[in-house]
Structure formats: C-alpha cells, structure tokens
Amino acid sequence: AQTVTQSQPEMSVQEAETVTLSCTYDTSESDYYLFWYKQPPSRQMILVIRQEAYKQQNATENRFSVNFQKAAKSFSLKISDSQLGDAAMYFCAYQNSNSGYALNFGKGTSLLVTP
Amino acid sequence: GAVVSQHPSRVICKSGTSVKIECRSLDFQATTMFWYRQFPKQSLMLMATSNEGSKATYEQGVEKDKFLINHASLTLSTLTVTSAHPEDSSFYICSAREQGAPEAFFGQGTRLTVV
Numbered sequence: 001a002q003t004v005t006q007s008q009p010e011m012s013v014q015e016a017e018t019v020t021l022s023c024t025y026d027t028s029e030s031d032y033y034l035f036w037y038k039q040p041p042s043r044q045m046i047l048v049i050r051q052e053a054y055k056q057q058n059a060t061e062n063r064f065s066v067n068f069q070k071a072a073k074s075f076s077l078k079i080s081d082s083q084l085g086d087a088a089m090y091f092c093a094y095q096n097s098n099s100g101y102a103l104n105f106g107k108g109t110s111l112l113v114t115p
Numbered sequence: 116g117a118v119v120s121q122h123p124s125r126v127i128c129k130s131g132t133s134v135k136i137e138c139r140s141l142d143f144q145a146t147t148m149f150w151y152r153q154f155p156k157q158s159l160m161l162m163a164t165s166n167e168g169s170k171a172t173y174e175q176g177v178e179k180d181k182f183l184i185n186h187a188s189l190t191l192s193t194l195t196v197t198s199a200h201p202e203d204s205s206f207y208i209c210s211a212r213e214q215g216a217p218e219a220f221f222g223q224g225t226r227l228t229v230v
Contacts, residue, residue, distance in 0.1 A: 033217055043153075043206060045221035052217070091158060100172070101212055101219065102149050105158045 002027045002094050006106035013082045014114050020067075021077045021109045023092030029053075032096035034068065034075045035103065039089040048090070051075065079111075087113040117143045119211045121222025128199055128229055136194045136225045138209035145211035148192040149219060150184060153206040162207075165192055199229040 003026045013019035025034070036048040051059045051068050058066050063083075067076045079086055089110050093103040118141040128134045138148055147166050151159040163179075165171040165186035173179045181203075183195040192211070196203055206226050212219035 035218070043208075043224050043226075045159075045208065045210075045224075047218065050218060095218075100164045101147060102161050102164050103159070103210070103219070104161070107158045 002029075002096075002099070002104050004092055004094050004104055004106035006092055006109050008109045009107070010110045010112065012112045012114060013079070013086075015082055015084060017082055018078060018080045019082055019111065021079075021090050021092075021111070023075045023077070023106055025073050025075065025092075025094050027073070027094065027096070029096050029098065032094060034066075035093040035095065036064070036066070036075075036077045037091045037093060037105075038086075039091060039108075041088075045091075049077065082113050084113050084115065087111055117141075117211075117213070117220045119145075119209065119220045119222040121209050121225055123225060124223055125226045126228070128227070130200055130229055131198055133195055133197045134199060134227060136196075136207055136209075136227075138192045138194070138211065138222050140190050140211040140213075140220075143211075143213045144189040145192070146189065146214040147212045147219070148186055149210045149212070150182075150192075150194050151208050151210070153208060153224075155206075159208065162194075196227065199227070201229045203227065204229045 032053045034051045038046045063080045089108045092106040120139045150162045163171045163173045171184035186192040208224040209222045210219040
C-alpha cells in the first residue's frame, strides 16, 4: 500500500516570505499523480497543484510550485510571497489507477501566516 | 473546475436513527465517487469508492451495512449512516470523478453530529 508522509505538523511563515512544506511517499508504481490540497477553516478541499509522475518538469501555479524528486519520492510545496489567506491545513495526496483513483492523504501540515 | 454539491452541510440526529447525505455532480458525469471521513484535526480517510451502477467497494474496517452507499446515476451518490451512534459523529466529504479525468472534485462536506 502507498503511504504519504508529511513530517511537519505545523509551519509558520511571515507575510510576503516563502515557505516550503515537505511530503514524501512510498510506492512501487511508476505512473501516478501527486496533489497538494488546501483545507481552510470552512473545510472545503481546494486543489492547489497537481503533478503527473511521468512529467519531469515541476508544476507551477502562480505563487505555488512544487519540487518533485521522483527517485527520492519527494514532493514538496513552495509558497512564495505568502499571504494571510494562505493560512490553512495543507494535505499532500497520492493517486494512481490501482487504487481506483482514490486519494491517499498525508496527515497534513497546518500553516500559520503572521503579519 | 467542475462543481460537486454535497447536502446537507450540517446535520444533527438522534442516536439510533439514520441520516442520508447526498453528493451531486452538477456539470459533469461522475463515473466514480469517493466518500471520505475526517475526524477533528486528522486527515481524510477513504471509506468507500462507488462506480455508477455497481456496488460500492469499502475500505477495510468500514462496515458496509452501517454506511450504505448508492450510486444509481451519473450525477448522484448517497451515503446513508444507519443506526447512527455518537462515535459516528464526524465530517463526511465526497468527491466525484469523470472517467478519464486525472482529478476528482470535492463537495463541501457534511458535519454529522449524533446526540
């Protein structure tokens, strides 16, 4: 079974600064997807960024980018120019066809953004 | 992104009664729907995967007779918590995926409180 590990229960960043959230995963598959989701206090799951394993290029979405290291099975999220609205729980998730495309989530990282 | 509507957002029910949660895909055909449960300050745990017209596949430890899942159409899946008990109190969230699409979209979630 695949496991997703987020080793940082909590992180803090000052407004306008950059923060990196770490995620590692374990799989024997070669074809899969990785995701970062944001869950604000409303508890709505919001997709931040998606990475296909077959793509070598790191995904980027505005202030959000990932560092995908396939051999190391590492998938970190970098948030640049942090904003107060970025404060939330962030979940790293793994998905592949063998699990019926269900998401396997890490335990999450709570991000606090200070003014 | 595509829209998934989950209803109700909050429900309080008496111990021993049943409660039904609906998950609708509003602008796409959801060939697969997923049901997750999230306890306070924890991650999302997959309960079951349902494919339209088929019986749901439950994760280990999830009682299928207690958590009845129906996916009778391409736009609607329901989760019925039967004979609810206080320990069933949790946040339940669905997601829906269109065949061939890399990602699923989440509903708003349902906070169930059993008293």
